[in-house]
Amino acid sequence: MPSTETDYSxxxxxxxxxSENILxxxxxxxxxxxxxxxxxxxxMSGIDDLVRRLRLAADPMLDQAVVEAMTINETSFxxxxxxxxxxxxxxxxxLIERRGLQRSLRFWSAACSSGQEAxxxxxxxxxxxxxxxxxxIEIVGTDIHADMIRRAQxxxxxxxxxxxxxxxxxxxxxxxxxxxxxxxTPELRSLCHFQQRNLSHTLPAxxxxxxxxMRNVLFYFSDATxxxxxxxxxxxLQSDGFLILGSSEQPAQLxxxxxxxxxxxxxxxxx
Ligand SMILES: C[S@@+](CC[C@H](N)C(=O)[O-])C[C@H]1O[C@@H](n2cnc3c(N)ncnc32)[C@H](O)[C@@H]1O
Numbered sequence: 001m002p003s004t005e006t007d008y009s010x011x012x013x014x015x016x017x018x019s020e021n022i023l024x025x026x027x028x029x030x031x032x033x034x035x036x037x038x039x040x041x042x043x044m045s046g047i048d049d050l051v052r053r054l055r056l057a058a059d060p061m062l063d064q065a066v067v068e069a070m071t072i073n074e075t076s077f078x079x080x081x082x083x084x085x086x087x088x089x090x091x092x093x094x095l096i097e098r099r100g101l102q103r104s105l106r107f108w109s110a111a112c113s114s115g116q117e118a119x120x121x122x123x124x125x126x127x128x129x130x131x132x133x134x135x136x137i138e139i140v141g142t143d144i145h146a147d148m149i150r151r152a153q154x155x156x157x158x159x160x161x162x163x164x165x166x167x168x169x170x171x172x173x174x175x176x177x178x179x180x181x182x183x184x185t186p187e188l189r190s191l192c193h194f195q196q197r198n199l200s201h202t203l204p205a206x207x208x209x210x211x212x213x214m215r216n217v218l219f220y221f222s223d224a225t226x227x228x229x230x231x232x233x234x235x236x237l238q239s240d241g242f243l244i245l246g247s248s249e250q251p252a253q254l255x256x257x258x259x260x261x262x263x264x265x266x267x268x269x270x271x
Contacts, residue, residue, distance in 0.1 A: 003028075003047035010051050011066075018067045019144055020200040021220040031070075038069050068145045074216070075113040077165040078120045082264040083213070083244050087121070088128050091242050091267065095210055096132055098240060104136035108209045108236070111217035112141030115152025115194060116161070119184055121213070122191045123170050140209075142197035152194040155184030200225055203232050210238050216246040227252045234270050243268040 008028045015021050023030060031047060042062065044050050053062060078084050099105055105125075109118040118141035125137060141152050162171060162182050175182040199217065212233055218226050230251045237243060243257070244267050251257045257268040 003051075007047050007051040010055070011047070014054055014063075015067060015070050016222075018063065019071065019198065019220075020222070020225040021070065022222055023070065034069050035066065038065055064146065068147065071145050072220075073113045073145060073148055075116050076161070077116045078167075079117065079165060079215070080247060080265075081165075082247075083215070083267075084120060084124055086244075086262055086265050086267060087211075088124055090262065091211065092125065092129060095240075095242075096129060099135075099210070103132075103134070105132070105138070105211075106209050107139045108212045108214075109139060109141040110199060110212060110214040110233070112143050112148075112152060112194065113145070114148050114157075114161075115141050115155070115192065116157075116165075117141070117213055117215070118152065118192045118194070119155070119174075119188065120165075122188050123174050125191070126188065127170065127173070137191050139192045141192060141194040142199075143194075144196065144198045146196050149194045149196045152192075155189045155192075156181045157183075199229050199232075203236050207236055208238060209236055210241045211244075212237055212241070213244045215244065215249070218245065218249045223252060230256065237270050239270055241270065243270075 005028075008031060011031055012023050012025065015023055035047065035050065039046065039050060042050075044053070050066070053059065054066065057063075095105060107118075107121060109115075109121065112118050118139045121139055122137075125132070141149075143149055143152075156178070157175075158181055162175070171182065174185050174188045176185060177183075199214075200221075214229075214233060218229065221229065230253065233243060234256050243251075244265075245251070247265065250259075251268060256271055258271050259266055259268055
């Protein structure tokens with residue numbers, strides 16, 4: 001039986017209820033394209049067959065696979081560059097000066113996809129701030145997509161991923177080659193921890209960070225979800241910490257956030 005508007009409408013609501021991602025109601029073809037492989041793997045005849053199985057609510061693994069298939073995991077090392085320059089020139093030097101007694105720093109790469117953002121931050125810290133080599137540094141990467149988290153944990157990247165944004169001097173210093181792949185060195189990997197986490201769920205208590213990068217994910221959410229997620233982030237950020245969003249994203253509630261603009265990029269401090 002061909003898929004109907006009712007099937008696509010069920011899928012849109014299903015995805016929103018699990019990941020809060022809002023999918024364009026005029027683009028049913030996105031489901032066809034992104035779910036094609038999953039249908040094949042599970043031996044299903046079409047979207048209608050998939051919807052029938054999802055309605056039974058009997059297979060949590062299938063539910064998760066559908067949610068994951070509908071995410072966009074686009075990322076790269078040092079993506080957009082400007083936020084990393086800001087971190088290097090302004091945000092990290094200021095934090096390091098303030099944390100001289102504690103000698104520890106904790107960051108969150110929220111919606112980290114396959115981990116390039118977390119490792120970029122780790123490289124930046126290790127390469128440019130040798131004076132904190134003995135500090136306790138933790139970079140927590142989280143994403144809703146279990147496979148992305150496994151990839152981030154493996155720290156292994158293909159040539160095409162390495163070629164996007166990673167300067168040669170950092171590749172040589174922080175990666176070893178293994179056939180067609182490059183692997184993050186154990187020392188760099190020891191700074192980064194990855195876990196599957198849904199941003200729309202409440203954060204673990206006492207999970208507090210000095211800096212949060214939450215880039216290129218808020219635009220998949222509704223205004224209400226964005227607001228809720230950013231309220232959670234506000235609670236999880238140290239009062240003198242910083243939040244960096246994607247270049248086209250902004251916090252909805254400016255009463256919670258003080259924006260600061262340098263010539264190329266923007267970051268937010270909790271009010
Ligand atoms: C476009 S990628 C952005 C990756 C990285 N932050 C960057 O800017 O390069 C968006 C990521 O958000 C994740 N995502 C989408 N909805 C999510 C949710 N509700 N909770 C956690 N992660 C989510 C996706 O799995 C995907 O890996």
